[in-house]
Structures are given as structure tokens and as C-alpha cells.
Amino acid sequence: MILPRLALRNLLRQRRRTALTLMVVVAGFLALSLAGGFMAQTFQGLSDAAIRGGLGHLQVMPPGAMEGDEAQSLEKALPDGEALAARLRRDPAVAEVLPRSQFMGLLSSGAKSVAFLGTAVDPVLEPKYMACLDSLKDGAKASGGAGSRWLSPDPSAREVILGVGLAHSLGASVGSLLTLMSTTRDGALNAVDVEVVGLQDLGLRELNDRLLTVSLATANQLLDAGPARSRLSIVLKRPRDTAAEQTRIQALLPETSVKPWFELASFYRQVKLLYYAIFGFMGLVLFLVVLLATANTLLMSVMERVREFGVLRAMGLQPGQLLVLLQWEGAFLGLMGSALGLAATLLLRAGLNALHIQMPAPPGTSHGYELDIHFVPAVYLIVAIGIQATLQLSALFPGLKAARLRIVEALRHV
Amino acid sequence: MLQLCNLTRAYELGGERAGVFGVSLAVPKGSLAVLAGPSGSGKTTLLQLAGLLDVPDEGSILLDGQEVSNLPERERCDLRLRRLGFVFQAFNLVPVLSALENVMLPLQLQGVAEDEARRRAGAALDRVGLADRLHHRPGQLSGGQQQRAAIARALAPDPLLVLADEPTASLDHAHGGPLMDLMAELAAERGVTFLVASHDPAVIARANHVFRLADGRLIEEEHL
Numbered sequence: 001m002i003l004p005r006l007a008l009r010n011l012l013r014q015r016r017r018t019a020l021t022l023m024v025v026v027a028g029f030l031a032l033s034l035a036g037g038f039m040a041q042t043f044q045g046l047s048d049a050a051i052r053g054g055l056g057h058l059q060v061m062p063p064g065a066m067e068g069d070e071a072q073s074l075e076k077a078l079p080d081g082e083a084l085a086a087r088l089r090r091d092p093a094v095a096e097v098l099p100r101s102q103f104m105g106l107l108s109s110g111a112k113s114v115a116f117l118g119t120a121v122d123p124v125l126e127p128k129y130m131a132c133l134d135s136l137k138d139g140a141k142a143s144g145g146a147g148s149r150w151l152s153p154d155p156s157a158r159e160v161i162l163g164v165g166l167a168h169s170l171g172a173s174v175g176s177l178l179t180l181m182s183t184t185r186d187g188a189l190n191a192v193d194v195e196v197v198g199l200q201d202l203g204l205r206e207l208n209d210r211l212l213t214v215s216l217a218t219a220n221q222l223l224d225a226g227p228a229r230s231r232l233s234i235v236l237k238r239p240r241d242t243a244a245e246q247t248r249i250q251a252l253l254p255e256t257s258v259k260p261w262f263e264l265a266s267f268y269r270q271v272k273l274l275y276y277a278i279f280g281f282m283g284l285v286l287f288l289v290v291l292l293a294t295a296n297t298l299l300m301s302v303m304e305r306v307r308e309f310g311v312l313r314a315m316g317l318q319p320g321q322l323l324v325l326l327q328w329e330g331a332f333l334g335l336m337g338s339a340l341g342l343a344a345t346l347l348l349r350a351g352l353n354a355l356h357i358q359m360p361a362p363p364g365t366s367h368g369y370e371l372d373i374h375f376v377p378a379v380y381l382i383v384a385i386g387i388q389a390t391l392q393l394s395a396l397f398p399g400l401k402a403a404r405l406r407i408v409e410a411l412r413h414v
Numbered sequence: 415m416l417q418l419c420n421l422t423r424a425y426e427l428g429g430e431r432a433g434v435f436g437v438s439l440a441v442p443k444g445s446l447a448v449l450a451g452p453s454g455s456g457k458t459t460l461l462q463l464a465g466l467l468d469v470p471d472e473g474s475i476l477l478d479g480q481e482v483s484n485l486p487e488r489e490r491c492d493l494r495l496r497r498l499g500f501v502f503q504a505f506n507l508v509p510v511l512s513a514l515e516n517v518m519l520p521l522q523l524q525g526v527a528e529d530e531a532r533r534r535a536g537a538a539l540d541r542v543g544l545a546d547r548l549h550h551r552p553g554q555l556s557g558g559q560q561q562r563a564a565i566a567r568a569l570a571p572d573p574l575l576v577l578a579d580e581p582t583a584s585l586d587h588a589h590g591g592p593l594m595d596l597m598a599e600l601a602a603e604r605g606v607t608f609l610v611a612s613h614d615p616a617v618i619a620r621a622n623h624v625f626r627l628a629d630g631r632l633i634e635e636e637h638l
């Protein structure tokens with residue numbers, strides 16, 4: 001235990017220099033762990049938005065449904081989607097199955113027509129498992145959105161909920177009467193008159209400008225779809241088992257394609273890749289800063305102790321033990337830096353979250369969000385391991401330099 | 415105990431050839447031997463060769479009958495740790511350790527348990543008259559006290575041979591003389607061999623064996 005004790009005493013010998021080096025390590029820890037907490041908030045928000053935005057944990061669709069324009073039509077659909085949904089609801093791992101149909105067409109106010117992307121959902125199940133009421137609440141704040149409500153469970157009701165951009169382009173508001181036009185599965189043109197019962201703000205401008213939601217009953221009348229459904233969104237009882245359940249359910253339904261939400265949420269994947277690139281670069285820069293700062297400190301410390309190292313070597317210390325001594329010094333710097341960095345991170349995180357800072361709307365989205373840096377122990381652990389590895393690396397060169405000193409020259413060093 | 419046979423170690427110093435050339439000498443066990451001579455005579459070079467801190471170009475070194483001049487570095491380290499002790503002109507105690515910890519250091523490097531190392535280090539410091547300075551750091555000790563602590567550090571592992579390079583050069587006469595008396599006592603008391611490089615007449619006066627060097631060559635031996 002003499003080498004660790006000696007290493008610790010050596011660090012305390014130059015307290016000011018050690019303190020300055022520790023500040024660099026703490027700053028590196030702080031920046032990386034806060035960025036990690038911010039990334040966790042973003043990923044959590046995006047995954048919730050994707051899952052509760054309609055994808056569910058798993059989606060069952062016909063094979064090849066993701067290829068070509070047919071993705072938005074019933075040409076490729078599960079022929080008896082309702083029966084398949086009923087079968088899946090009996091699976092013990094499944095909490096609920098939400099059938100949905102996707103279609104395209106024109107929405108007309110009489111004076112103006114606009115192309116739309118439509119989603120037909122079960123008006124009873126959807127609000128229980130998806131975030132549709134949240135987007136409706138946001139839509140109610142938009143111009144013409146006052147009095148927004150969800151779709152009626154009455155199968156005879158012909159109602160529609162419009163994206164706020166779509167409503168704006170038609171000059172429609174809650175209570176407006178519009179006509180939905182599309183083609184049936186046979187290719188015939190069909191139309192249904194609907195009443196606007198709500199506006200929805202989906203958070204993405206492109207979706208708000210094109211998307212509308214109707215009940216499956218309304219879509220059936222428009223599309224003559226019968227029991228066919230574009231997709232089935234599966235909500236699992238244990239979301240963490242998504243990957244395993246995807247494999248299992250795919251094996252149960254070989255005639256379909258079963259996809260997990262993270263394969264379908266392209267925005268989530270793109271943002272994740274972007275964040276990894278940005279924060280990866282930031283991490284690399286911080287790694288270099290910490291590496292150079294600590295290597296410089298340890299190297300200066302070695303240069304000041306050349307004679308001392310000569311004495312230790314004369315006393316019988318092996319060259320490898322000098323290397324170990326410097327590794328201990330790096331280890332203590334890393335441990336102290338990570339401990340202080342963790343304390344600083346927790347304090348700053350609590351302070352920033354208490355300020356309820358409103359973040360601006362990310363590119364392509366329509367509203368901002370409140371900063372809430374997540375507490376993610378795994379991130380702190382990864383950052384601490386990274387810092388420790390950096391410190392051990394930074395101690396390597398000074399350690400090698402000390403180990404290679406010639407004793408007689410070191411003893412002459414002034 | 416220590417035999418140097420035809421030892422040569424040459425190096426360039428200021429464009430001139432320096433070092434030691436063809437030196438042979440023998441130091442009996444338990445003696446206080448002095449390498450005497452003016453600056454540049456090769457005292458320190460010879461001491462470093464005898465202390466296995468440097469490797470001779472030619473010749474051999476026998477320590478307790480064992481040829482040690484061409485051992486690999488790992489074995490040289492081990493020999494220095496277990497069989498040799500060093501005392502330097504500038505004391506060279508580790509400044510961040512107390513006197514006790516400095517003396518414990520070679521014992522702990524040998525793998526002696528901390529309690530045992532503490533006991534032996536305390537006894538060594540007591541023997542050199544520093545029992546009341548155990549927890550003082552080198553900066554809190556006088557030059558004479560630091561050199562006594564350095565002697566305790568050299569002796570604590572029970573070495574065969576202690577090599578001292580100008581041990582009194584940084585001390586005044588009031589401290590240098592008693593220090594040499596201490597070394598002579600310890601040599602007699604413990605059977606430890608001291609090889610001291612010095613040009614101090616007070617040191618030479620206390621030696622059993624004096625080897626006089628000039629220009630890297632042994633020019634005279636006195637056995638008292």
C-alpha cells in the first residue's frame with residue numbers, strides 16, 4: 001500500500017496545481033453527464049411520442065407494406081385485420097391491440113380542396129393507450145380549435161379531427177362540415193361528409209399540414225374496407241421485452257411482418273444518430289482536453305521529481321513500480337475528479353430543473369418543451385469509466401518517462 | 415565482502431575522458447572504508463558501480479562472493495533493495511513522507527508488513543537518536559537530523575553494505591563528526607560494511623580502510 005499512499009501525498013504536494021487539474025476533470029465530467037441527461041430526456045420524449053403517437057410497441061403489417069406508395073393505401077392491408085387483432089388480444093404478453101387503417105385522398109370545404117393523409121382508429125381504444133388527447137388539447141389552443149373533442153364512439157357518427165395546418169389551409173374550424181374523398185379498395189371514387197370535431201397539434205409541421213383522423217367506421221364507409229386493416233398496433237404489458245416479443249410474435253404470424261417501434265420511428269432514429277454524432281464529437285474534444293491537461297500536470301510532476309525517482313530506483317524500486325506509482329496518481333485524480341464531478345452534476349441538474357427552462361421548438365417541430373435533465377446512473381458510470389480510462393492513459397507517458405530514467409543521471413539532476 | 419576487480423567505467427565529460435580505470439580493491443565485512451580523493455577523481459563513479467546503480471565497461475564486482483556486475487536490471491533492483499543501503503550528500507529523503515515513513519519505505523517495498531515495518535523503522539530511528547522526530551517531515555528536520563534519518567533508512571532493511579556519497583558535505587563540522595562516529599559505531603555493532611566517498615579529513619580519520627583515487631585510478635591504499 002506504500003505506492004498508493006505515496007501517490008496521494010504527491011498529488012497533495014502541489015495542491016494548487018492538483019486543484020486546477022481537478023477542475024478540468026470536473027468540467028469534463030459535468031459537461032458529459034449533463035449532456036447525457038439531456039440526451040436521455042430527448043430520447044425518452046421521442047420514444048414516448050413514437051409509441052404513444054400510434055406505433056405502439058410493435059406493429060403488425062402485411063409483408064412489403066413499407067415499400068412503395070402503397071404504404072398509405074389499403075392495397076396492401078391485412079385482409080382480416082379485425083380477426084387477427086382478436087387473436088392477438090388473447091396473447092398473455094399483449095395489453096391491447098389497436099387496429100388502424102391508413103388512406104389518402106382529398107378533403108374539400110366546397111371552395112377549396114387539399115390532399116390529406118388519413119388515419120382511421122378505434123375511437124374507444126385509441127384514447128386509452130395513445131396520446132391522441134394530448135395533441136387534441138394542444139390543437140384546441142390553435143385558431144378555430146376551441147371546443148375540440150375526441151371522436152364519438154357511435155359507429156354512425158361521421159366525424160373528423162384535422163391537423164391544425166390542414167384546418168388552417170381550408171379555413172376550417174370545429175363545427176365545419178367538409179367532404180372526404182378517396183378511392184375504395186375496388187378503385188371506385190367515393191365521398192363521405194364529415195363534421196370537424198377537433199383540431200390536433202401533432203408537434204411536426206408536416207404532419208399538422210396533412211394529417212386527419214377518423215373512426216374506423218367512417219373509414220369503412222369511405223373505403224369499403226370491410227375487416228381489412230392497414231396495421232395493428234400492439235401495446236405490450238412489458239415494454240422492455242419489445243425485441244423478444246417481436247421475434248416471438250413474428251414466429252406466430254409468419255404471413256405478416258412484425259416490426260418494433262424503434263425500427264419504424266425514423267425521426268427518433270435520425271435524432272438519435274444526430275445526437276450521438278454531436279455529443280460524440282463533444283466527448284472527443286473533452287477527452288483530448290482532459291488528457292492533455294492531466295498529462296501535462298503529471299509530466300511536470302515527474303520532471304520536478306527526477307532526483308526523487310533516482311533515489312527510489314537506487315533503493316530498489318523496479319522501473320515498473322514507478323509506472324504503477326504514476327498510474328496511482330492518475331487513478332486518484334480520476335476518482336477525485338469523478339466524485340467532485342458527480343456532486344457538481346447533481347447540484348447543477350437540480351438547479352437547472354428547478355428553473356423550469358423552456359427550450360425552443362426543435363427544427364421541424366411546432367412547440368418547445370421544458371428542460372428536464374434526467375438522472376441516469378448508467379450515464380454517470382460510463383462518464384466516470386471514460387474519465388478514469390483517460391486519466392490512466394494520461395499517466396502512461398509520464399510513467400514511462402520516469403521508468404526509463406537512468407539512475408546515475410537522475411541522482412545528478414538539479 | 416566487497417571486491418572490485420579491474421573495474422573500468424569511462425564517459426565523456428566536457429570533451430574529456432573521465433570515469434574509473436582498472437580499479438581493484440577489497441573491502442572487508444564490518445569495516446568503514448573511504449574512497450578518498452579530489453573532485454573528479456572517480457569516487458562517485460566507483461561508488462555507483464559498487465552500488466549497482468551503473469554497469470562497468472570492464473571488470474567485475476563481487477558482493478559477498480557473488481558476481482553481480484552483469485546481472486539483469488530486475489535482479490540488480492532486488493539486490494539493491496535487500497542487500498544494499500544508500501546515503502546521499504543531499505540526504506534525499508522523500509519530502510512528502512515523515513521520517514518514520516521514509517525509513518519504512520524500503521521495508522514496505524520488500525513486502526514487510528506495515529506493523530513490522532513500523533516497529534523496525536522506529537527502532538532504527540531510535541538508534542540514530544531521532545526517537546522524538548518520528549512524525550516530522552524532512553522539511554521540519556535539520557540537516558544533521560535528515561542525514562541521521564537517511565542512515566536509519568539505509569540500515570533498516572539490514573543490508574550487507576551501505577554506500578554513502580559525501581555524507582558530511584552538506585553538514586557543518588559540529589554535525590559531520592558525530593555522524594561519522596555513528597557510522598563507525600554501527601559498522602562495529604552490526605557488522606555492516608560502509609563504503610563512503612569523501613574528501614573530508616574528518617571522515618577519512620575515522621576509516622578502517624582508505625582508498626585514494628586520482629584521475630580515475632587507485633593510487634594508494636591504507637589499512638588501519
